Amino acid sequence: MQQSVITDKFGRALQDLRISVTDRCNFRCRYCMPREIFGKDFVFLPKEHLLSFEEIERLAKIFLKLGVRKIRLTGGEPLLRKGIVSLIERLAALEGLQDIGLTTNAVLLGKMSDDLKAAGLKRVNVSLDAIEDETFMQINDSNYRTQPVINSIIKAKKAGLEVKVNMVVKKGMNDHQVVPMAAFFKDLSITLRYIEFMDVGQTNGWDFKHVLTKKEIFDMLSEHYSLEPVDPSYFGEVAKRYRYQGTNTEVGFITSVSESFCSSCTRARIAADGNFYTCLFAGEGFNLKDLLRSGISDEQMEETIVSRWKYREDRYSDERTEETARNRKKIEMSYIGG
Ligand SMILES: Nc1nc2c(ncn2[C@@H]2O[C@H](COP(=O)(O)OP(=O)(O)OP(=O)(O)O)[C@@H](O)[C@H]2O)c(=O)[nH]1
Numbered sequence: 126m127q128q129s130v131i132t133d134k135f136g137r138a139l140q141d142l143r144i145s146v147t148d149r150c151n152f153r154c155r156y157c158m159p160r161e162i163f164g165k166d167f168v169f170l171p172k173e174h175l176l177s178f179e180e181i182e183r184l185a186k187i188f189l190k191l192g193v194r195k196i197r198l199t200g201g202e203p204l205l206r207k208g209i210v211s212l213i214e215r216l217a218a219l220e221g222l223q224d225i226g227l228t229t230n231a232v233l234l235g236k237m238s239d240d241l242k243a244a245g246l247k248r249v250n251v252s253l254d255a256i257e258d259e260t261f262m263q264i265n266d267s268n269y270r271t272q273p274v275i276n277s278i279i280k281a282k283k284a285g286l287e288v289k290v291n292m293v294v295k296k297g298m299n300d301h302q303v304v305p306m307a308a309f310f311k312d313l314s315i316t317l318r319y320i321e322f323m324d325v326g327q328t329n330g331w332d333f334k335h336v337l338t339k340k341e342i343f344d345m346l347s348e349h350y351s352l353e354p355v356d357p358s359y360f361g362e363v364a365k366r367y368r369y370q371g372t373n374t375e376v377g378f379i380t381s382v383s384e385s386f387c388s389s390c391t392r393a394r395i396a397a398d399g400n401f402y403t404c405l406f407a408g409e410g411f412n413l414k415d416l417l418r419s420g421i422s423d424e425q426m427e428e429t430i431v432s433r434w435k436y437r438e439d440r441y442s443d444e445r446t447e448e449t450a451r452n453r454k455k456i457e458m459s460y461i462g463g
Pocket residue numbers: 197199226228250289291320323362363364379381390392405442462463
């Protein structure tokens with residue numbers, strides 16, 4: 126298949142596609158889906174508003190033709206979407222796809238690992254914000270302990286999946302877990318990436334004073350370990366990578382707040398209901414689902430996507446201020462998928 130290269134107003138190519146497959150989750154992480162908002166009365170997307178697997182596959186094919194090489198499935202919790210293994214099987218078989226990954230809280234990962242691997246999944250990024258039960262349970266607000274997540278990580282590795290761990294760090298929430306998490310995952314030779322707490326959505330009460338920056342985390346780690354930089358493995362890689370000196374084990378930093386990386390952002394996002402976003406912090410999406418359901422041809426859909434990407438000017442993290450963080454309308458993280 127001939128893949129084209131389309132670039133936006135700042136010359137950034139369209140290369141990665143993140144697809145959110147559900148807005149539901151079995152966790153209620155306080156920084157993402159606070160229970161006060163996402164409680165029992167919260168109305169999630171009804172099934173008919175979700176993109177079907179046929180629709181996701183059709184869009185993925187079109188995006189691949191337009192230059193996408195890497196697809197990541199996310200959510201809400203993507204492993205809650207019924208039939209997710211068969212969706213991965215369909216996507217993994219598409220011509221032109223070089224990499225397919227999934228981001229998950231991993232509660233369901235252990236029992237699904239062998240099937241996910243057999244379906245063609247290559248990589249999983251597991252979110253785990255603490256190694257100590259008490260802190261983890263306070264964060265997920267859903268009575269999940271760390272051991273099932275750790276078991277899933279071990280099972281996924283055994284199944285042959287590449288595994289990395291993501292930890293959102295928020296001051297006063299889990300900063301005391303920075304070093305214990307490093308020690309734990311260094312021992313298992315698993316890459317741990319620290320994510321600066323971000324001002325996504327309207328409900329997570331973000332304030333700059335809650336952000337533990339890359340520099341602060343790096344300084345904490347440096348009291349115990351010597352870290353040396355590692356080159357990015359592809360253009361636009363989200364994390365800044367380091368390795369523990371004398372080992373092949375890495376740590377990374379996702380520095381959206383202290384060192385934004387918009388100038389190399391090659392990522393498009395499709396939410397569970399088929400809205401297309403050109404930035405994680407977008408206020409509004411473009412409804413691809415209705416277009417799909419209106420009988421539009423693949424060529425017309427390609428033109429639509431190209432024209433949206435060509436006029437893309439997003440660089441939210443470069444422009445972030447206290448004012449934008451407080452007042453700009455932004456889509457919720459659990460819906461757009463991170
Ligand atoms: N600000 C910002 N954050 C992002 C972007 N892409 C990913 N992230 C955040 O980075 C964190 C980790 O993302 P993952 O889902 O693991 O994806 P990834 O880091 O691209 O995955 P790899 O392919 O393994 O490098 C999540 O909190 C995402 O919300 C982005 O374009 N902008």
